[in-house]
Amino acid sequence: MNDRARFFAGAALTLALSVVTFAIPDSALAQNKAPSGVEMAETLPGNFLAAREALRSKDIPSQAFYLRAALAQHPGDHELLNSAFVASLANGEFDDAFRLAEELEQRGQKSPLAEMALAARSLKERDYVQAVSRLTPFPKDPLQLATILMRVWAVAGLGNADAALELLDQINDANLALMRDHHAALISDLRGYGYEAKKRWRAVHARDADNMRFNDAWARFLIRNSARDEARTIYLTLQKAHPHQAAIQAALQNLDSGKIPGRATEDAIAGAGEVLFEMGALLARKDSTLSLSLLNLAIFLGVKDGAPQEVMGDVLGEARQYDAAIKAYEAVPASAPTRVYAETRIGEMLQAAERPEAALKHMQTVAFWRQDYLSYVTLADICRAQRKWRDAVGAFTRGIELMGPPSATDWKIYFLRAAVSERANDWPSAEQDLKKALELSPDQPEALNYLGYSWVDKNINLEPALAMIQKAVAKDKENGEFIDSLGWAYFRLGRYDDALVELEKAIKLKGGVPEINDHLGDAYWKVGRKREGVFQWRKTLDLKPDDDIAARVNAKLTSALKELN
Structure with a gap:
């Protein structure tokens, strides 16, 4: 059960207390700062329901605030404690998150994420022994791989790179080989095992030559080891897969100017941060709260290239938390090559926020x-x-x-x-x-359909247009707009029965588009099913088409109704 599920699993317990009104202890809430425009409820049920509504709308700052308020009113509730911890960490409120994680541990109610957060704090304090002790994988937990990799970096931080590599090689799952070898290469490079680093990165590159982050680390290693031509080949391969990426362009410019890049990961703390960033990015579309938690821990451990903030902005933007997304993008360092991406995303968030x-x-x-x-x-x-x-x-x-x-x-x-x-x-x-x-x-179906339909609508180049539209439909047989274009091409060519077949199919696949109803009405009229044609034209007007379509359809209706009457 994930943390979000556990929050709702505790709903019955917490709501059972709904008849009780709790006074809120001032000391317990002294540090519970409210987000702008948010006010604390006076009762436990009020704060709980406000937190649930914030969760529904993915408003994490408000969720964290209301959960901590509810927890202060009912401090014995484990579900509230765990949920308040997760929300606080996802919101980047580290003091609260660490305090709540410690409380979970003191109660003997350890959670994988809480242990990972406390281990991250130990790593930042360079207490690698304490970090290792906390990083014990929980069976069947989605954070199991992240826990193992962070443990590896903690062992490396103790100065035992050989033991760290041995731990990595215990990962036998082929699906995890990419991350295993990447981190083995990073550790080998730090330890000065050049041959091992080269072997591991070659394995990474062979599996996925398009992974920007992993292959950039490989190229940096090559440049530092006087293999500039090979590094250039790697960047050009990346550029082909990811055209117009500012980070790749900057890397090529630095290569041309003779600059020597630093390592992708400079120490064990940064290595653990890299693990947290990678896992946070992987989980971005699956569990936004967990993703944000890991990304915040990556920032806490000093991942400085702005990548965690970029992914965080994307997660928050997807959740329609536009102001929070803008704040995340603004936190991308001005010197980062990908700062331009963050700036463009700020523009998109402002547009999305109306x-x-x-x-x-x-x-x-x-x-x-x-x-x-x-x-x-x-x-x-x-x-x-x-x-x-x-x-x-x-x-x-x-x-x-x-x-x-x-x-x-x-x-x-x-x-x-x-x-x-x-x-x-x-x-x-x-x-x-x-x-x-x-x-x-x-072979792009969108372009084939657009040009083909435009020619058909202008009643020009009909045979070439038909061939283009047929090619588009062959690539996407369930696309209602493409099939409408095909039906309209048949109509223009006078093949009204064929047109009707395709247009009836289009209306089922793509209802609510005025042009399709208009075309279908024309086809019905031409095959003699005139009242059905009138019905479709009226339906077209019900769909609020633009002025040109509305004028054209009104003219056809006026003429048709005179004829039918």
Whole structure:
């Protein structure tokens, strides 16, 4: 049972106390600072229910505050104690988290995360013996691998690299070999076992040449050991897999300038922090609270490259906690190569938080000063979201100028510029960009469908358009919009029965799209099922289409109703 589940498992016990009103001891809550706009409830049930609502909305600062308030009112509740600890750690409130973890331990109610947090504190204090004693894996626990790897680093911190490597080699699961060998390489490099480090990193690279973090560590090792050409090959491979990544571009620039990078991990404390970051990143989509807890511990142990804050911002943004996400992104060091990613994400969070003016101003400033591909593409996306079509075209154009020679993966930026060019009533430019997108990546179904449908809708190039749409549908047979395009192509070619088959399929797959109902109404009318056609046109109007579609459908309805009456 995970920590979130344990919180709810204790609901019955806690709510059973709902008839009791507790006075809140001032001393117990002296350090329980409320987030802005949050007020403590007077009763245990009130604080518990507020915490549950905060959990539902993934508002971790409020959740942590209300749980600690509830715990002060009912200090004997183990479930409240554990939940308050987890929420405090996920919110980065280390003093509270460590205090609550100690209380769990004193009660004999150890939890894997609490022991890991206390072990992290011991590691930071360089008390490696105490850290080792705390890092005992719990059976069938999702943190088992992290516990083992942190224990390995604690042993390495004691100066026994050989024992640490022996512990790592006890991990026999092929699915864990990547992390095992990466950490073995880091430890070997620190100990000066160059041959062993090289062997382990070669194994990592052979399994996953696209992993940015692991292969960057390998390339750093190669540069420090005068294998610059091999390091360049690794970075170029990464660049191909992850185009336009600022960190890779910065690494290549440093390589060209002759700079010698430091180790990816400088000591055992940083090694343990790396474990926590990797596990926090892996859990980001599975358990946001646990992920944030581990990422905060990684920061506590001194992971300084901004990566934990970036992942934390992504987790909080996914939870729609936009202000908290912005705060996390702002904490990425200004010197980090990936700071530009954090700045673009701040713009996206402001837009998602329905602060369009702030989002636009922020990204205009970032793009002006950064003058890089990612900043201008993000600015273009924000302009697109705000229906500033011509501004979006201009920002996409500047992004294309900055990105260098396009590769196959760059089809998307031409596709996106085509979309905003069309909305800006510049079809010739849109058509040119769609052709460019397909030149770069001929089998992209989105681009095939967009260009094919546009030709069909303009009643031009019908046979080539049909072939393109058929190719798109073959790649995604359940895409209602692609199938609508196919039906509309058949309609334009006069193949009304074929059109009806596809359009009826499209409406089942993609209901609620006015254009599909409109097309289906046209098909029904052409095959003689006129009242069904009228019904679909009326349904189109019910779906609140844009003004052009509404005017066209109203005209057809007026004519059809005269004929039917």
